[in-house]
Amino acid sequence: MDIRTIGVVGAGQMGNGIAHVMALAGYEVRLSDVSQEALDKAITLIGRNLDRQVSREKISQDERDQALGRISVTLDIAAVGQTDLVIEAATEQETVKQKIFDSLAPHLLPNTILTSNTSSISITRLASRTDRPEKFLGFHFMNPVPLMQLVELIRGIATDKETYETCLGVVERLGKTAASAEDFPAFIVNRILVPMINEAVYTLYEGVGNVRSIDMAMKLGANHPMGPLELADFIGLDTCLAIMNVLHDGLADTKYRPCPLLTKYVEAGWLGRKTKRGFYDYRGDEPVPTR
Numbered sequence: 001m002d003i004r005t006i007g008v009v010g011a012g013q014m015g016n017g018i019a020h021v022m023a024l025a026g027y028e029v030r031l032s033d034v035s036q037e038a039l040d041k042a043i044t045l046i047g048r049n050l051d052r053q054v055s056r057e058k059i060s061q062d063e064r065d066q067a068l069g070r071i072s073v074t075l076d077i078a079a080v081g082q083t084d085l086v087i088e089a090a091t092e093q094e095t096v097k098q099k100i101f102d103s104l105a106p107h108l109l110p111n112t113i114l115t116s117n118t119s120s121i122s123i124t125r126l127a128s129r130t131d132r133p134e135k136f137l138g139f140h141f142m143n144p145v146p147l148m149q150l151v152e153l154i155r156g157i158a159t160d161k162e163t164y165e166t167c168l169g170v171v172e173r174l175g176k177t178a179a180s181a182e183d184f185p186a187f188i189v190n191r192i193l194v195p196m197i198n199e200a201v202y203t204l205y206e207g208v209g210n211v212r213s214i215d216m217a218m219k220l221g222a223n224h225p226m227g228p229l230e231l232a233d234f235i236g237l238d239t240c241l242a243i244m245n246v247l248h249d250g251l252a253d254t255k256y257r258p259c260p261l262l263t264k265y266v267e268a269g270w271l272g273r274k275t276k277r278g279f280y281d282y283r284g285d286e287p288v289p290t291r
C-alpha cells in the first residue's frame with residue numbers, strides 16, 4: 001500500500017520526533033494532541049531540532065523548510081483519521097489509547113492502517129477493539145526519534161502481511177532499521193531495559209549507592225552511554241512505571257514489581273526531564289541529583 005499521509009496522535013516527546021522524521025522523509029504529517037500548548041511546544045521543538053541538523057550539515061535549509069511545511073497541527077482527531085497511516089503516541093495508559101482509537105473509528109479511511117507507539121501495552125488487545133485488527137501494528141520508535149536507528153515492529157495476533165510490509169517500507173524510507181518482536185508485554189527493548197532501570201531504582205532505594213554513584217558505575221563499569229537513572233529521567237518516570245506495571249500484570253512474576261521509590265517520584269509529579277525534576281533536578285544550569 002502506498003503511504004502518503006501520516007496522522008500522529010500525541011505531540012509529546014515521541015510524537016514530535018515521529019512527526020519530524022516522517023516530514024523529513026517526505027510524508028505529509030497531521031499532528032494532534034488534546035493540548036494546544038503541547039502542539040505549540042512540538043512545532044517549536046521540531047523547528048529547533050531541524051535547525052540543529054542544518055547547522056551540522058545533515059540536511060539543507062531547503063529540506064528543513066519543506067519538512068516543516070509538511071507538518072500541520074490540529075486539536076481535531078477527525079483530521080488525523082483521514083490519513084493512510086495513524087501512529088498513536090499518546091500517554092502510556094491503556095484507557096487513554098483505547099479512547100483515542102474509539103474516537104478515531106468514525107473518521108478513518110477504508111484502508112487506514114492503525115499503529116501504536118506503545119512501549120509495552122498488548123497490540124492484540126488494542127487492535128481487538130478496533131474495526132480492523134488485521135490492519136493494526138505496534139510501531140515502536142526509540143527516543144530521541146531523529147537519532148535512534150531502531151524501530152520495533154510488533155504484530156498482533158491478527159495483523160496481516162500487507163500491513164507489516166507496508167510499515168516495514170515506511171521504516172526503510174526513514175533510513176531506519178526494523179526489529180520484529182512478538183506481542184508479549186514490553187516486547188524486546190523494554191522487556192530488557194526497563195527492569196534494569198527499575199533495579200537501579202531499587203539500588204538507590206536500598207542505599208547501595210546514590211544517584212551519582214549508580215549512574216557513574218554503569219557508565220564507566222558497563223560502558224553504557226547514559227546511567228540508568230539519567231536514562232529513566234530521559235524516558236519519563238511515568239512511562240517507566242507504566243511499563244513495569246504492564247510487565248508485572250502481564251507476566252505475573254514478582255521479579256517485575258515496580259520499586260516503591262519509582263512510584264513515589266511519579267506520585268510527586270517528578271517525572272524526569274519533561275517536568276524538570278526526577279532523579280536529577282534540571283531547573284538550574286547543571287543537573288543536580290535529588291538523592
Ligand code: NAD
Pocket residue numbers: 009010011012013014015032033034035038089090091092093096099100117118119120140141142143234235236239274
Ligand atoms: P509524553 O508525556 O511526552 O507525551 C504524551 C502526549 O500525549 C502529551 O502531549 C499529551 O497531551 C498527549 N495526550 C494525552 N492524551 C491524549 C489524547 N487523548 N489524545 C491526544 N493526545 C493525548 O509521552 P511520550 O514520552 O511522548 O510517550 C508517548 C508514547 O510513546 C507512550 O506510549 C510511550 O510509552 C511511548 N514511548 C516512549 C518512549 C520514551 O522514551 N519516552 C520511547 C518509546 C515509546
